[in-house]
Amino acid sequence: MSTDNVTTIQRSLWTMGDNALADKMVIRLLVNVRKRQKVPYKDLIASTLMAKDLVRNKYAVKIKESLLQSKFLSMKKTYQSSSLNPEGDMLRVLIKEQSWPYVCLRSTANKGQGVFANSFIKKGQVVCDYHGQTISSEEGKKRMRSTDSMATNYMLFLKQGKICIDAANQCSCHSRAEFMKTYGRHMNHSAKMWNVKPKAVDLAGTTVILLLAIRDVKAGEELLFDYGVRRGEDGEDIDWLKK
Numbered sequence: 365m366s367t368d369n370v371t372t373i374q375r376s377l378w379t380m381g382d383n384a385l386a387d388k389m390v391i392r393l394l395v396n397v398r399k400r401q402k403v404p405y406k407d408l409i410a411s412t413l414m415a416k417d418l419v420r421n422k423y424a425v426k427i428k429e430s431l432l433q434s435k436f437l438s439m440k441k442t443y444q445s446s447s448l449n450p451e452g453d454m455l456r457v458l459i460k461e462q463s464w465p466y467v468c469l470r471s472t473a474n475k476g477q478g479v480f481a482n483s484f485i486k487k488g489q490v491v492c493d494y495h496g497q498t499i500s501s502e503e504g505k506k507r508m509r510s511t512d513s514m515a516t517n518y519m520l521f522l523k524q525g526k527i528c529i530d531a532a533n534q535c536s537c538h539s540r541a542e543f544m545k546t547y548g549r550h551m552n553h554s555a556k557m558w559n560v561k562p563k564a565v566d567l568a569g570t571t572v573i574l575l576l577a578i579r580d581v582k583a584g585e586e587l588l589f590d591y592g593v594r595r596g597e598d599g600e601d602i603d604w605l606k607k
Contacts, residue, residue, distance in 0.1 A: 393436055455490075455567060455572075456567065456568070458493075459493050459495065459567075459572060460537060460538075462492075462495075462538075462542070462545065462546055462547065464491065464492040464493075464547055465483075466481055466482060466483055466485050466489070466491055467479050467480065467481060467482060467491055467492055467547055467587065468480055468482045469545070469547065469550055472552070472586070475552050477550050478550060478551070478552045478586050478587075479491075479492070479547050479548075479550050479551045479552075479586070479587045480584060480585065480586050480587065481581045481582065481583055481584065481585050481586075481587060482583060482584075483583045484580070484581070484582060484583055485577045485580070485581040486577065486580055487577055487578065487579050487580050488576060488577060489576065489577050490574045490575070490576055491547075491560060491575050491576065491577055491581075491587060492546075492547040492548050492551075492574075492575055493546075493547075493548055493572055493573060493574050493575065494520055494529055494531060494548035494549070494551075494562055494573040494574075494575055495529075495531060495535060495538075495543070495546040495547075495548050495549065495573075496518065496520075496529045496530045496531030496532070496533065496535055496549065497529070497530040497531075497533050497534075497535055497536075498527060498528075498529055498570065498571050498572075499527070499528050499529075499530055500526075500527065500528065501521055501526055501527060501528050503528065504519055504521060504527075504528025504530060505528075507519070507530060507532075507533075511532070518530065518531040518532035518549055519531070519532065520562060520573060522562060522564045522573060527564065527571055529573050531546075531548065531549040548573070548575055551575065551587055551588065551589055552586065552588055553588065553589070553590065553591040554588040554589075554590065555590050555591075557588055558578070558588045558589045558590045559577060559578055559579055559581055559585070559587060559588055559589075560575045560576065560577055560578065560587050560588065560589040561575070561576055561578050561589060561590075562574070562575055562576075562589065563575075563576055575587075575589060
């Protein structure tokens with residue numbers, strides 16, 4: 365391989381690395397800018413990035429301001445758009461970083477922690493993912509029979525019962541501490557007042573479960589979904605899930 369070809373490949377890899385890092389950084393920046401401006405995402409005004417925003421975390425390597433600014437404005441526009449549903453690389457970053465911008469964890473009066481909207485959420489918008497191990501329905505049913513009842517409450521069956529997301533057991537992409545703080549597993553149940561529904565989507569060959577708002581949700585409102593969909597396909601009848 366010629367020196368020119370090697371140099372070209374190296375430059376391509378550097379560019380890919382910078383783009384991936386910039387994708388992660390802009391999500392964090394977006395959250396920080398919203399906090400600084402103290403407004404919903406839809407009302408964010410253009411923000412000039414500071415020098416420290418361009419530094420690569422612990423490595424102190426700078427990213428081109430033009431690249432970061434461009435991605436920042438693009439992401440801001442995405443969050444302000446009518447659908448507000450990121451795709452592809454951005455969605456992978458949101459899932460990995462758990463940097464979902466419209467939700468937060470709060471303590472509830474009698475249900476422990478819950479997931480709340482920290483700004484207005486439009487109908488159809490992705491609010492977060494339901495994170496856990498993706499397993500077959502057969503394996504999910506096997507785990508349900510061999511574990512305690514509380515753990516089974518974290519198992520979600522979808523795609524006509526073909527797959528199961530086990531949010532009781534740690535995924536391979538997060539540490540235990542990070543996994544325990546993922547938003548979806550903290551979302552509480554309501555069979556009558558649910559305002560979020562799960563949807564299975566394919567992301568680069570991997571099935572992920574996104575939680576979508578079924579109606580407009582006000583800032584400060586708790587996000588709820590019907591746990592009954594988790595086990596209804598198995599024909600189980602659980603009294604408390606009807607409340």
